[in-house]
Amino acid sequence: MTSLIELTAVSKTFGSGADAVHAFGPVDLAIEDGEFISFLGPSGCGKSTLMLMIAGLLEVSEGDIRLAGQTVAGPRTDIGIMFQDNTLVPWRTVQGNIELQLEMRGMPVSKHGARIDMLLDSVHLKDFAERHPYELSGGMQQRAAFCQAMVHDPKTMLLDEPLGKLDAMTRESIRKDLQALWMQQRPTVVFVTHSIEEAVQLSSRVAVITPRPGRIEEVIPIDLPFPRDLDVKNSSEFARYVRDIQEIFRGYGVI
Amino acid sequence: MAMASSDRPGLFERTGAWVQRSWMFIAFFVGFFLFWEWSVELFDIPRYILTPPSLIVAKGWADIDRLIYYTYVTGLETVIGYVVALLVGLPLGLAISFSSILRRTIYPFFVCIEMVPKIAFAPLFISWLGFGLLPKVIIVFLVCFFPVVLNAILAFNSLSEELTRFCRSTGAGAWTTFFKIRLPAAMPQCFVGFKYAAINATVGAAIAEFIGSDEGLGFYIQIVTGNMRPDLAFAGIFFLTLLGLALFGCVTLAERLLIPWHISVRRSRP
Numbered sequence A: 001m002t003s004l005i006e007l008t009a010v011s012k013t014f015g016s017g018a019d020a021v022h023a024f025g026p027v028d029l030a031i032e033d034g035e036f037i038s039f040l041g042p043s044g045c046g047k048s049t050l051m052l053m054i055a056g057l058l059e060v061s062e063g064d065i066r067l068a069g070q071t072v073a074g075p076r077t078d079i080g081i082m083f084q085d086n087t088l089v090p091w092r093t094v095q096g097n098i099e100l101q102l103e104m105r106g107m108p109v110s111k112h113g114a115r116i117d118m119l120l121d122s123v124h125l126k127d128f129a130e131r132h133p134y135e136l137s138g139g140m141q142q143r144a145a146f147c148q149a150m151v152h153d154p155k156t157m158l159l160d161e162p163l164g165k166l167d168a169m170t171r172e173s174i175r176k177d178l179q180a181l182w183m184q185q186r187p188t189v190v191f192v193t194h195s196i197e198e199a200v201q202l203s204s205r206v207a208v209i210t211p212r213p214g215r216i217e218e219v220i221p222i223d224l225p226f227p228r229d230l231d232v233k234n235s236s237e238f239a240r241y242v243r244d245i246q247e248i249f250r251g252y253g254v255i
Numbered sequence B: 001m002a003m004a005s006s007d008r009p010g011l012f013e014r015t016g017a018w019v020q021r022s023w024m025f026i027a028f029f030v031g032f033f034l035f036w037e038w039s040v041e042l043f044d045i046p047r048y049i050l051t052p053p054s055l056i057v058a059k060g061w062a063d064i065d066r067l068i069y070y071t072y073v074t075g076l077e078t079v080i081g082y083v084v085a086l087l088v089g090l091p092l093g094l095a096i097s098f099s100s101i102l103r104r105t106i107y108p109f110f111v112c113i114e115m116v117p118k119i120a121f122a123p124l125f126i127s128w129l130g131f132g133l134l135p136k137v138i139i140v141f142l143v144c145f146f147p148v149v150l151n152a153i154l155a156f157n158s159l160s161e162e163l164t165r166f167c168r169s170t171g172a173g174a175w176t177t178f179f180k181i182r183l184p185a186a187m188p189q190c191f192v193g194f195k196y197a198a199i200n201a202t203v204g205a206a207i208a209e210f211i212g213s214d215e216g217l218g219f220y221i222q223i224v225t226g227n228m229r230p231d232l233a234f235a236g237i238f239f240l241t242l243l244g245l246a247l248f249g250c251v252t253l254a255e256r257l258l259i260p261w262h263i264s265v266r267r268s269r270p
């Protein structure tokens, strides 16, 4: 059986001639259906670039990306994508912003009322449904953006640092919810982060990306039981995964 | 918005708060006019050069019929020119921002014309078209048109990369994208142009009237100044200012109604 997402010799160069920036690759990677894979790497290594290429929003310079058996040759609408900067529009409320995703797709808003409520509830934003984004903190905006990205119930999710602006406590609680959601419904999740601990906690596999030009140094299967609650996080196996990955980045002089 | 109307302070409290915040400005304003009033006496300035504000009010009131009629005349020129500039400028700006051909032809042409002081065309238009309404409307139009077009082009071309990607990722069609994202996102920058044009509209009308007309506030100011009546000239200037403020006020009101969510509108709320 072929993998859900297959990258073959993918690389990305921005610009051309003397100004060309070789941002990423070449990279080979296969992502299986239903797995939770993290792209872990330092700032500027090309995580967002890679995610956008998988979504078909950025062209590959070389190589080939296949999603569900088809070569990605344009924007893919059969996935859910949460961008690094949130895509909430200031003229709509939180609820309206979530509905925007449905309206843009021509999906009936009225049929999704319950799902929107459920999503808002899961990120603890129910009381803020009628607020505008500028009335929310950065972390609350990010949680609203998560609902916006997921409301159409995609089976493949690309999340670009979705927990980046959250405080440590909220982050922990959202990780837990995200993990529960993943265990329950088994979507394929591509998760961009630069937190080693977060990657190890959430992922079935971690793709460790080197500094620019980004390459996948190693894909590490995380063989720990789910759910990865505090007990698992405090275990010595967990600490060993974190330490191994730290060693890789130390080798590159990143930390 | 979410605020219940009962939490909102009443008119009395709001006025009180405004006075508290702005008393220095009010004091300066009042002081300025008092100084003006007295300095005419104090420095023995001849009345045909400068008149005290009290006399401007008295003499202006005596001539109020003419002033009101001329305000109407100038107002009509201003409003027609302004509205036409909006009706033509906005769609044209939109077309230019979406068409690469127009962007390479008309756009650079407009940028060049923008450098030309449009008022310099006024004598030509008067000589071509006479003293009537049309040449003034055209000059107001020219003054307002360019800020509207250029800001509209800027507005429709500056959708953030992230939102552009969001639109593409949903697979939405061009119309849906336009009405749900591009148009509302462009409104704030469009209003920058609308406001700038509103400020300049009365200037265009007045200058056009200076050059050739037989009615209107610009005509009035020029005639009474020639007759050594600065009091009436100031009365005319006052009405011209009112006209400009009224137009600007309407645009600001429209902005508040259409884009209450925008930061420039939110900041200006108490």
Ligand SMILES: Nc1ncnc2c1ncn2[C@@H]1O[C@H](COP(=O)(O)OP(=O)(O)OP(=O)(O)O)[C@@H](O)[C@H]1O
Pocket (backbone or CB within 6 Å): A014, A015, A021, A023, A041, A042, A043, A044, A045, A046, A047, A048, A049, A050, A084, A194, A212
């Ligand atoms: N449009 C662009 N034009 C030129 N270079 C670009 C462009 N977008 C990204 N780059 C370059 O590509 C590299 C990777 O960028 P990318 O945004 O993918 O990094 P990232 O891993 O997501 O970093 P961060 O964690 O800071 O978000 C960077 O070095 C950046 O300079």
Ligand SMILES: [Mg+2]
Pocket (backbone or CB within 6 Å): A047, A048, A049, A084, A160
């Ligand atoms: Mg990034």
